[in-house]
């Protein structure tokens with residue numbers, strides 16, 4: 001077997017250090033010149049429960065997880081509570097080996113820790129190995145680690161073994177360890193790394209062909225997650241205040257910001273609940289500081305009422321929503337895209353907000369910046385919608401992507417000088433909510449500015465902010481506020497926030513939003529290679545919707561398949577609602593089992609859809625177009 | 629140079645500056661205690677030397693929430709129960725502002741109760757006025773968290789089976805560093821207490837008894853009242869925490885027995901404010917953050933320089 005890409009999966013229990021080991025592994029390969037992409041899977045538990053991370057690496061850009069994987073490092077769940085076959089959740093101890101075999105590709109490589117895993121416990125192991133032509137390298141990683149350091153260093157032993165089998169230069173791991181480990185544990189780790197590496201080379205006759213591919217980068221790369229880039233985008237826009245309450249997976253952005261803000265003289269507040277969190281961000285913003293808050297589904301639900309107040313009072317704020325599978329507590333650590341309608345419409349009254357859904361780690365940085373530009377430029381709340389997948393996946397991005405000027409501009413605000421000539425009402429209230437504002441954007445004054453005082457209220461109000469129920473005032477103010485979205489639409493049109501994939505002309509379209517973009521891109525490429533005529537679009541602007549661009553896209557194809565991670569086809573519904581037609585052209589490919597799409601699932605779903613057949617995989621669902 | 633020249637402006641301040649010249653005229657019912665809060669607040673302002681452009685008055689929803697409609701200053705009439713998280717963040721963003729939050733007993737002790745507890749715990753340097761009329765005024769007379777046990781209303785036809793919230797004790801256990809109760813019928817004390825509360829460097833909670841003649845007809849007008857710091861029978865020392873706990877408890881009970889005990893229950897001038905605490909651990913800048921956005925010379929940090937190395 002001669003794969004030109006590596007899909008390495010490290011599996012163990014929660015608490016076994018899978019995340020940090022895989023992060024270093026990905027970084028090592030990035031430094032070695034490869035493009036990398038990680039996909040993580042973990043249960044909602046602190047200790048125990050089967051968890052894995054996949055690192056996909058190849059010489060060309062990688063934008064998605066692969067189909068299955070080709071190298072397994074199974075460590076054994078050292079926190080398994082009840083290692084018995086008839087236990088309620090099954091024998092957790094052997095899961096890192098047992099549960100990963102179904103997705104291991106033919107000809108794949110297996111390294112497992114005989115210190116905890118016994119292949120006799122895995123039904124039909126020998127037979128499956130033979131049938132699938134797997135290459136198995138059992139090693140007592142635990143013992144090696146214990147003999148040369150401490151048992152917890154077995155991950156290092158596993159990496160050493162992998163490196164030997166795949167031909168990865170140990171130098172990259174050594175450097176990474178030296179950068180992150182204190183002297184005391186560095187030495188034994190290095191020793192274990194080399195010892196296992198050499199042991200594997202001596203002890204085993206290699207029967208596999210899989211080797212790490214060679215590659216090189218023409219410019220410096222950095223390895224980041226979507227959570228990193230959302231936070232960095234905020235910081236580069238001069239966001240210096242965050243308020244939040246922990247909830248997976250939003251906690252990552254909150255954590256990154258909370259660690260960075262004190263270093264740049266900003267403020268982070270962990271508060272009593274998400275209602276408070278959103279309200280604090282608004283209070284700080286009102287007082288003149290660029291601010292954000294965020295949460296995941298349940299916490300975001302609590303923010304509904306403050307969000308409506310932000311719309312009505314035109315208090316700029318950026319809220320991020322990190323989706324996880326719902327309803328309710330759902331699958332707390334698994335991705336889904338089922339909060340789209342929630343963030344579009346939650347809170348009473350007509351929605352008057354911007355919702356952006358970045359598709360990749362790099363886009364998340366740009367759109368996080370755009371979110372602040374729009375919020376402060378238009379005095380409107382902006383929601384950055386992403387999910388557990390995008391938030392947690394690591395990807396290499398050129399470092400130069402982040403080499404941009406900071407933008408602390410507070411947007412549509414007055415200066416004290418401007419306030420001197422600005423219209424005021426009787427009693428001296430500044431006309432904060434002017435009827436005749438350009439593009440509907442009436443600049444705000446900041447408390448403390450001389451001549452700037454006015455009233456903010458969630459009630460309908462007149463130019464000075466006073467409660468006013470006069471019908472003409474009502475219509476004028478409603479229309480002014482709603483018209484801001486027209487300006488936002490124009491602003492976004494200049495920024496090319498939608499991502500087009502594949503050829504310009506094609507018979508079929510694949511449409512997706514948010515984090516599935518990279519996977520759809522890979523599917524588009526494969527379909528074209530297989531002789532289909534397909535182009536794709538990854539949509540980021542949820543509100544205001546890119547009506548012209550999507551109309552053109554849909555007019556140019558015969559049929560289109562909408563790929564999204566939810567059960568009710570929310571983005572397809574939005575598309576039909578916004579465009580008012582195309583119901584007969586749009587079909588859906590849905591997935592809501594807690595795992596993101598694999599490219600092959602989209603390929604298969606597409607092929608089934610054009611042939612009018614059922615989708616072969618029971619983990620995805622096909623919903624035909626109206627009238628079919 | 630500050631971008632906020634209203635702050636700290638040295639000039640005589642007239643209480644009429646806080647009165648809207650024409651409209652809106654207060655829409656409260658005749659005899660409503662809310663007028664007393666408005667008046668006391670306007671009187672207190674010149675004494676603390678603050679002008680309308682450096683005051684941020686954040687209110688909740690209720691008859692009480694209309695306070696900033698009739699008071700000239702920066703105002704934020706927010707949503708039910710949420711005046712505290714909005715106002716305390718504004719104070720963090722610009723500590724030089726005079727920040728006041730206000731709302732009803734339902735607003736502050738019911739729907740916003742969680743924020744009350746946490747804002748007090750954190751000891752933000754701000755004043756919180758609760759218009760305590762022991763009723764939901766704006767929604768037409770339902771039983772509120774401070775209504776007495778047995779209180780009958782349209783939504784509690786058989787009388788409330790609940791003991792009322794004890795606002796002063798709650799403030800004390802939560803960590804408020806200034807706790808007082810006053811009454812609309814007691815304008816001089818009310819003004820003095822508001823002055824002290826605003827001058828206090830920490831979270832000042834004022835439980836302001838405001839009669840609601842419309843929905844709480846059988847309730848007292850909160851007269852006669854006794855000043856616990858002055859009356860011979862109490863001579864309460866508000867710096868004594870244990871005494872404050874006992875006094876708060878007694879006053880809460882007494883109110884339901886027809887006796888109105890007002891004054892300063894607790895004053896702790898030594899406890900650092902939240903901003904001071906945060907600054908001490910390096911989590912808040914010394915200069916008001918809000919100024920930075922108007923400072924053309926400020927060198928804004930870039931993540932490219934600051935944070936990217938760890939990803940290489």
Ligand SMILES: Cc1ncc(C[n+]2csc(CCOP(=O)(O)OP(=O)(O)O)c2C)c(N)n1
Nearest residue numbers: 689690691692708732733734735764765766
């Ligand atoms: C979330 C929410 N729930 C309910 C209401 C309706 N509401 C408005 S004011 C109020 C209670 C008012 O009582 P209180 O806070 O004591 O203020 P008062 O009118 O007595 O001054 C209620 C329940 C609301 N505006 N928002």
Ligand code: SF4
Nearest residue numbers: 656657660691765840
């Ligand atoms: S209903 Fe009661 S609280 Fe409201 S304005 Fe009338 S008297 Fe005042």
Ligand SMILES: [Mg+2]
Nearest residue numbers: 732733763765
């Ligand atoms: Mg009330």
